[in-house]
Amino acid sequence: MIVRVMGEGQYRLEGDAVGRLNELDDRAQEALDRDDEGELDRYLDEMASLVRRDGERLPDDDLSVSDAIVPPNDMTLQEAKMFFSEEGLIPDVLQ
Amino acid sequence: MGLMSRTSAVIKAWYSKLLDRAEDPATTLDYSYERQLELLQNVKKGIADVVTAKKRLELQTKKLETELPKLDEQARQALAADREDLARAALERKAYAQQQLQSLDQQIDDLAAQQEKLTDSEKRLSAKVEAFRTQKETIKAQYSAAEAQVKIGEAATGIGEEMADTGLAIQRAQDKTEQMQARAAAVDELVDSGTLEDYTSSGSALDRELTQLSAKNQVDADIERLKGELAAGGQPKELEKETK
Numbered sequence: 001m002i003v004r005v006m007g008e009g010q011y012r013l014e015g016d017a018v019g020r021l022n023e024l025d026d027r028a029q030e031a032l033d034r035d036d037e038g039e040l041d042r043y044l045d046e047m048a049s050l051v052r053r054d055g056e057r058l059p060d061d062d063l064s065v066s067d068a069i070v071p072p073n074d075m076t077l078q079e080a081k082m083f084f085s086e087e088g089l090i091p092d093v094l095q
Numbered sequence: 096m097g098l099m100s101r102t103s104a105v106i107k108a109w110y111s112k113l114l115d116r117a118e119d120p121a122t123t124l125d126y127s128y129e130r131q132l133e134l135l136q137n138v139k140k141g142i143a144d145v146v147t148a149k150k151r152l153e154l155q156t157k158k159l160e161t162e163l164p165k166l167d168e169q170a171r172q173a174l175a176a177d178r179e180d181l182a183r184a185a186l187e188r189k190a191y192a193q194q195q196l197q198s199l200d201q202q203i204d205d206l207a208a209q210q211e212k213l214t215d216s217e218k219r220l221s222a223k224v225e226a227f228r229t230q231k232e233t234i235k236a237q238y239s240a241a242e243a244q245v246k247i248g249e250a251a252t253g254i255g256e257e258m259a260d261t262g263l264a265i266q267r268a269q270d271k272t273e274q275m276q277a278r279a280a281a282v283d284e285l286v287d288s289g290t291l292e293d294y295t296s297s298g299s300a301l302d303r304e305l306t307q308l309s310a311k312n313q314v315d316a317d318i319e320r321l322k323g324e325l326a327a328g329g330q331p332k333e334l335e336k337e338t339k
Contacts, residue, residue, distance in 0.1 A: 006102070006260050007212060009219055025097035032098065044098075060222035063230065063253030069102040072263070079267075084101050090109050090259050091266040 001067035003055060005048050010066055011055030021050055021068070037077040044073040109262070110255025120244060124231045127251050131224045134258055138217040141265045142210060148272045149206040151279050156199045159192045166192070176308050202275050209268040216264045220257055227254045 001018060004010045013021065028043035047070050058064065071083065083090075117126035166189040173181035227250060234246045 003099075004256060004260070007216070007264055021099075022097065025099050028098045029101075060219045061226035063223060063226055063250055065249065065252045066103070066256055068099040069106060069256070071098055071102045072267075083105060083263075090105070090263045 002058065002064050003051050004066040004069045005051050006070060006072045008048070008052075009060065010058040010062065010064065011051050012058060013051060013055040015054075017050060017054040021047060024050065032077070032080055035077060040075075040077060040080065041073070044071065044075065048073040106256055106259040107252075109259045110252070113255065113258070114251055120247070123247055123251060124234065127254065128224075128228060128231060131220070131227065131254065131258065134261055135217065135220060135224060137265055138213055138220065138261055141268050142213045142217065144272050145206055145210045145213065145268055148275050148279070149203055149210065152199050152203050152206070152275060155279060156196060156203070159196050159199070162192050163189055173308075176312070178308065181304060181308075202278070205271060206275060209271050212264055213268050216261045220261050223254050223257045 001013055002010055003013045003021070024043050024047045028040060028047065031037075031039035031043055051070060071080065075083065113130060114123055114127060117123040166185045170182040170185040170189070173179070173185060230246075230250050234243050234250065238246055
């Protein structure tokens with residue numbers, strides 16, 4: 001599957017790495033649920049490293065849609081809450 | 096639902112909203128392309144803003160660095176004049192300036208990191224915009240209306256993700272830059288209002304006290320000299336020469 005690491009680019013990820021990524025993803029979600037910024041950071045870092053290490057980088061001019069998107073690994077708890085909230089964090093930079 | 100699917104949902108919602116503004120499906124490609132070019136301009140502006148903020152902090156750093164030896168010298172002069180209280184005041188200001196310098200270093204590093212991120216974003220987005228432009232022409236030329244709809248959806252989605260990613264990077268860099276600009280302005284304001292004036296401007300209170308001190312010493316010395324001259328019979332012409 002194609003995974004985007006936000007702020008970095010897209011990777012093709014195959015095999016059991018996908019399963020490991022999903023496990024980390026669940027833990028990251030749990031960390032966010034209990035407002036644990038340290039753990040959230042750690043899991044987001046691990047997710048990004050796993051994709052970088054086990055994935056194959058897609059060229060910049062590839063227009064493929066990603067199957068999964070990893071949020072920026074340096075996101076703070078506050079930013080993460082904002083990002084997933086109704087208002088969102090991505091600005092309407094085009095207005 | 097994990098964070099990845101929630102992230103995908105946020106991003107999909109963002110670019111769907113964006114593309115919905117196209118007047119009709121036939122103009123979606125052109126509309127998306129125009130927005131891409133705008134976004135590229137925004138990234139460039141974002142990079143320029145970060146660079147400006149960084150330069151401003153670097154300037155403040157230089158300013159503070161030139162104050163350090165000056166404060167040291169003032170403390171030395173004060174001690175020589177047996178004014179430990181003034182020497183302490185100068186050294187306290189020096190310590191404060193050093194703290195500010197450390198914090199400025201950290202902020203400059205932060206901004207450099209933001210600059211790098213945005214530069215990378217710009218590079219990725221440029222490559223995708225160019226690929227999109229080519230694909231847009233191909234779709235228009237080669238596909239029937241029905242087929243084109245599917246292709247348009249794919250191309251617009253593929254680049255929509257990158258646009259959202261870039262948009263977020265711009266926003267985060269902008270937040271950082273604003274924070275630092277506000278802080279830089281606060282330091283400037285303190286300097287201007289005189290709170291930090293003591294160690295950042297030459298006409299400081301410390302300078303004045305030292306000047307007064309040396310003036311007083313000069314007066315004392317002059318008095319002694321005059322007294323000596325008077326006792327010896329006095330020579331006014333020499334007095335005029337010495338005091339100019």
